[in-house]
Structures are given as C-alpha cells and as structure tokens.
Amino acid sequence: MSGPAAARAWALEAVRREWLPLCRDARDTLAARKAAALPVTLGCLCLALAFQLWQDSGPGGHAMVHRLGGISAGLPWWEALARTPLSLFVPAADLPLWGALVQVLVLFGLAEATVGSAPTLAVAYLGTLAGTWYARLGIALGPGFPVLGLPADTAAIHDTGPSAAVVALVAYVAWCYRAWLTCVLVVLAMAAEYALMPNLAAREHLAAVGLVLVLCALRVLRPPRGLRPAPRPRAAPG
DSSP states (O other): OOHHHHHHHHHHHHHHHHHHHHHHHHHHHHHHHGGGGOHHHHHHHHHHHHHHHHHTTOHHHHHHHHHHHOOOTTSOHHHHHHHHHHHTTSOOTTSOHHHHHHHIIIIIHHHHHHHOHHHHHHHHHHHHHHHHHHHHHHHHHOTTSTTTOOOGGGGGSOOOSSHHHHHHHHHHHHHHTTOHHHHHHHHHHHHHHHHHOOSHHHHHHHHHHHHHHHHHHTTSSOOOTTOOOOOOOOOOOO
8 A cells, every 4th residue: 555545544444433422422412311311511502692683783782792701901900801711701702693602512512522511611711711811821921931921012912712712622522532633733723823814813723722731641631431432443353
C-alpha cells in the first residue's frame, strides 16, 4: 500500500475507532430518553433565541441584554464574573444566530447525551470563564509579551457567545472517549485559527481548550461514571 493510501486508511480507521462509540452512545441515550436527555441543550437553545429576540426588540432590549450578559475586559472583575453565565447566550457580533443555535444544538447535545448534563454545564462554563479571564491576563501582560499579550484597547471589545464553551466541550468529550487524534486536531484547528485570525476570539478559544485539557490531564475533570470509552483496537491475529 502506497504512503498516501496507507495514511488515508489509518485516518479513516482512527475516525471510526474514535467517533463510532461516541455516536453510538449518543444514539442509544436519545433513543431511550428522547428530549429528556437534553435539558441543558434545550435550555441553552431557548435562552440564546430569547436573548436574540430581546436584543432585536429595540434600543431598550439591546441595552438590557448587554447589561445582563455583555462582557468586556474593561468591566470590574466582580461584574464580569456575575455576567459570565449569561454571556454565553448573548449574541456574538461575528456569529449569526443560526450559527450559534447549530453549535449549541449539535455540540452541546452530543456532549450532554454522552457525558451527562452536569459535566456539560460545568465544562461549558469553564470554557467561557477561561476565555473571559484570559483577556484580562493578556491586557495586564501588555502587547509586548509574546503570544499572550494584548493591547489595552482590547478592554473595549464585547466578548459574548457560545464559541469558547463549544470548543471546550469538544475537547472534553474527545478526552473522555480517549479520542486522542480528535484532541490533537482540535488543538491544531484552534492554533490555525489563531495563525490566520489572531484576534481576541481565536486566543480565547485556545485558552478554553487549553484549560480543559490541562484540568483533564491533572484528573480534576473526570469522565462521569458509566461512560463507555472508545474500545482499544484489537491486536491482529498472529
């Protein structure tokens, strides 16, 4: 088998080995419990839609939405911390509503159906928190600091939406299922995003993935009981 063909076959087998057990577990959970398996996902969908409609209702609605969940690094830390849980549902400036809803439905739903509601909610919050607080760290370090530093005017950028939570959940589910190739691809994708668009969002995505993987490696975030990890490949008969 030629080199490219062997690499393609290896990649296909790795995807099958990593994602088939995940999809099977999600299918079995949804078949058994249906919508009752996704309370966090459905709640997040409703909140994201409600915040979008509220924001579009007029200047008063827009102001109230951003007063409840609008975050920027220029806010006092206690106010940013209080707003962080709702910031996930406030529309992001560069993400259309349908994109946010698809992210939440597919990736929150897949995580909740496989690792459970409580871990999904906790990891989503940690991912959002990591992005939010990275911005403060970057500004404190200053633009002269390699990679991590940010200019002071970053403090005025509105920082909302589900993206950091989504990439954190993808990394966590991949870790739980021992999907190491997927873990590597997630990190590479976030690094490529940063290389192509080194904006605040790209840096926050890296921060969210990095924090979750570090906590997993330290065994702070443990896979829930009963999770069926991806099976190890069988040794070829010899």
